[in-house]
Every structure is written in structure tokens, then in C-alpha cells.
Amino acid sequence: MKLLKNILTLILILLAAFVAYEAYFINYAPETYFSSQSASSTVHIENGVSGTVTITDPSLHQTIGFNINYYPLEAGSGVIVSKNGYIITAFHVVGDPNASNHNTLRKMNDNDIKQYVEEAAVSSYLSNYNPQLDTELLNSNSISSQNNLNGNINTTTELLIQNNLINVTSYRQIIRVKFPSSVGISPLNAQLVDVGSSSTDDDVALLKVDPAGKNLPFLSINSQNPEVGENVRIYGYPASNMTQNQLSVTPSTTTGRLTSEIPNSHGTSYYRTNASTFPGYSGGPVLNSENEVIGILIYGVESKGSFIHQTESKSSLFLSSNYLIQICNKNNVPVNIV
Numbered sequence: 001m002k003l004l005k006n007i008l009t010l011i012l013i014l015l016a017a018f019v020a021y022e023a024y025f026i027n028y029a030p031e032t033y034f035s036s037q038s039a040s041s042t043v044h045i046e047n048g049v050s051g052t053v054t055i056t057d058p059s060l061h062q063t064i065g066f067n068i069n070y071y072p073l074e075a076g077s078g079v080i081v082s083k084n085g086y087i088i089t090a091f092h093v094v095g096d097p098n099a100s101n102h103n104t105l106r107k108m109n110d111n112d113i114k115q116y117v118e119e120a121a122v123s124s125y126l127s128n129y130n131p132q133l134d135t136e137l138l139n140s141n142s143i144s145s146q147n148n149l150n151g152n153i154n155t156t157t158e159l160l161i162q163n164n165l166i167n168v169t170s171y172r173q174i175i176r177v178k179f180p181s182s183v184g185i186s187p188l189n190a191q192l193v194d195v196g197s198s199s200t201d202d203d204v205a206l207l208k209v210d211p212a213g214k215n216l217p218f219l220s221i222n223s224q225n226p227e228v229g230e231n232v233r234i235y236g237y238p239a240s241n242m243t244q245n246q247l248s249v250t251p252s253t254t255t256g257r258l259t260s261e262i263p264n265s266h267g268t269s270y271y272r273t274n275a276s277t278f279p280g281y282s283g284g285p286v287l288n289s290e291n292e293v294i295g296i297l298i299y300g301v302e303s304k305g306s307f308i309h310q311t312e313s314k315s316s317l318f319l320s321s322n323y324l325i326q327i328c329n330k331n332n333v334p335v336n337i338v
Contacts (some may be wrong), residue, residue: 007178029083034233034253035291036182040108040217042235042251043087044178045190045207047074047094051117051171055160057127059136064125070174071120073097074133076286077236077251078177079293081335083215083329087177089283090298091195094175094205105198108173115157117171122157134159164248165267177209182246185211194324194331200266203298204323205283206331218283220336221319221321221328222292226271230258234275234297234316236284251284256316263274277316292338 049071056063076093080086092100097272099106108116126133132158160166175190188209196202235251254277263269274288277297286295295318 002197012175029100032127033289033291035287038219038233038285038287038291039251040130040182040236041179041219042180043058043078043080043082044079044180044227044249044251045076045087045089045093045283046072046176046238047076048072048174049095049113049120049171050174051114051120053117053121054169055121056165056169057125057130057133058134058163058165060130062129064129066121066124068117068120068124073116073118074100075237075239075280076282077280077297078220079235079236079283079285079296080216081135081221081293081324082218082333084195084334085209085211085216086193086333086335087209088206088296088327089205089231090296090319091198091203091205092121092298093208094192095195100276101273105196105201105203107122110171113173114168114171117168118157118161119153121166122160124151126153126156130210138301140292146222153266158333164198175207177207177251183217185214185250186217195325196327200268200325201264202268204296204327206327206333209237218336219287220292221324222290222294223321223325223337224294225322226258226261226294226320227262229259231289232256232258232275232283233287233291234273234281234282234318235278235287235298236277238278252281254316262317267287268323270298271319271320273316273318275316293321293324294318294325 015276051068053066054063072118074093074097075304078087078089080228081088091105094225096106096108096112136154137159176187177190178187190207190209193206233254233255238252254275256273258271258273260272262272283299285293298317298319
């Protein structure tokens with residue numbers, strides 16, 4: 001009888017331990033399963049410009065031509081949502097970097113692109129030919145207050161423009177997509193198909209690449225509203241791990257829990273998680289426990305001066321999948337919605 005009682009006691013202890021473990025795993029463990037398909041569907045995105053520029057230096061009496069093959073401005077992550085090459089990322093990753101620095105979302109126009117190409121050429125000229133050009137131009141314009149502006153690219157560019165010493169003959173935006181090594185595709189240039197509404201801070205953009213007949217790995221998009229408390233996994237490319245010359249990439253991943261919903265003043269819903277992310281993750285997919293996309297990591301909560309920047313690793317913000325589905329439906333993109 002005593003032996004039977006001991007056995008029953010042991011069984012009850014084991015059962016209680018099992019129930020406690022299950023409760024922890026379901027309710028507390030900040031983990032969703034790693035998926036090779038999810039990693040293969042997460043791409044690295046670089047936003048840059050290219051063009052042709054000539055700079056005339058009156059102090060050295062020379063004119064130098066520059067062929068800017070590619071000048072990077074911004075980088076982030078994205079997720080493939082169709083086998084024929086449609087990719088979703090954050091608007092600010094492929095928009096005007098100066099606008100996002102001022103907490104707004106805006107596409108680059110021709111003047112923006114031209115300005116960045118000019119600055120790329122000036123940067124190269126200062127590095128390779130005459131780092132004191134801005135000082136010499138300031139002196140020649142009888143401006144006494146130089147404020148230690150030696151080597152300042154923006155100042156030098158503006159002075160060259162004012163004196164008709166810089167000429168841009170071609171310029172264009174280039175969005176470059178790099179794929180994980182598991183996909184086996186070299187980097188491709190992407191077309192910017194559409195972006196979310198800047199007036200409501202919909203930080204989402206739709207890209208298209210041509211995979212030359214190859215079916216790309218893609219992820220399904222979950223149509224349900226995310227629930228506070230559910231576990232999430234985020235894929236992306238921290239800037240500190242990337243170099244410009246990499247031809248293939250491997251995404252990093254982080255996990256956490258959805259902690260709150262944060263609507264902005266325009267009615268756009270954002271969600272906060274306690275997953276640790278860093279610059280470069282922006283635009284990367286946020287997945288549920290079924291490895292379905294429930295959103296993309298974004299830059300912050302509000303434009304118009306009250307953005308919450310992704311500078312700390314204690315929390316992350318994402319835009320829900322509803323906005324991803326909207327931009328895909330608007331452009332007749334064949335995505336798998338679950």
C-alpha cells in the first residue's frame with residue numbers, strides 16, 4: 001500500500017511538472033519556431049543612387065568627371081510575398097532619407113536624386129583630390145565665417161552649385177535587393193511599385209524584382225489582427241553585420257512577445273513587442289508561431305515630430321499585416337493570405 005501511494009505521489013508530481021512546463025511554454029516562452037523558409041524569404045534592401053557628374057575646381061584649375069555606379073543612402077530588410085518577385089519592405093527604407101531624418105515619409109523626386117548624386121561626387125572629390133575645396137570656395141566668395149566647415153559635403157556641394165562648378169548629366173534611384181545564399185540568386189535591382197500613405201504614416205512599400213523565371217521562396221500573410229501576448233519572431237539584417245560588397249546574405253533573427261497596440265493620431269495601428277532589434281531590421285517580417293507574416297518592422301510610431309525611433313534594443317514596433325494586404329490588393333499582387 002505504501003509503495004502504491006509513493007507511485008501515485010510520483011505520478012502526480014510528474015503530471016504537475018508537465019502541466020507547469022506546458023503553461024510556461026504556451027504563455028511565457030518568447031519563442032516561435034525558426035524556419036528555413038522564413039529565413040530564405042527575408043531579403044536585404046539597399047536604397048541608393050547612380051549618375052554622372054563633373055566638378056570644376058578653380059583653385060587647382062581642373063575639371064574631373066565622376067561615374068557614380070552606386071552610392072548607398074539607406075539599408076534595411078524586406079520579405080518576399082510572391083514567387084514571381086514581389087517584396088514588401090518599410091516605406092522609409094526606400095524613400096527619401098532626409099525626409100525620414102525629419103520624421104516624415106516621402107518618395108525621392110528628381111531633385112532629391114540629383115542632390116544625392118552631387119553629394120556622392122563631391123564626397124569622392126574631397127577624398128581623392130582636394131579636401132580643402134570648401135574653404136577655398138568660401139574665401140573666393142568673401143565669406144569670413146567658415147565655422148570649421150572643411151570637408152563638409154553639403155556645404156561644398158552648395159558652393160559648387162552657386163558658382164556653376166558642378167554639372168549632373170544623368171541620375172537615377174537604384175533599389176538593390178540581396179538574397180540569402182540559400183536562394184542562389186545574385187543581387188537584383190528592384191522597381192518601386194507603390195508606397196503607403198505618408199499622410200497617415202503607413203510605413204510600407206511594395207517592390208518588384210525579376211527572378212528570371214526562378215520561383216522565389218515566399219511567406220503567407222496572416223489576415224487576422226495580432227493579439228497582445230502572442231509570441232513573435234522577427235527576421236532582418238542588422239547594419240553592423242553588413243558590408244556593401246556582399247553578394248549573398250544571411251538574416252539574423254530575434255524573438256519576443258507582442259506587448260501592446262499603439263494607434264497613431266491618424267488611426268494607423270502599430271504594435272509593440274519586447275523583441276530586441278537594431279537598425280537594419282526595418283522592413284523585415286514579423287512572424288507568428290505558424291511562421292505567417294503578421295506585420296513588418298517599422299521606423300516609429302508617428303511622423304510630424306513624435307516618432308519613436310528604433311535606437312534602443314528593448315522594444316520593437318511593427319505595422320500590422322492589414323496594411324501589407326491592402327497594398328498588395330491595390331496592385332493586384334497574387335499573395336497567399338491565410
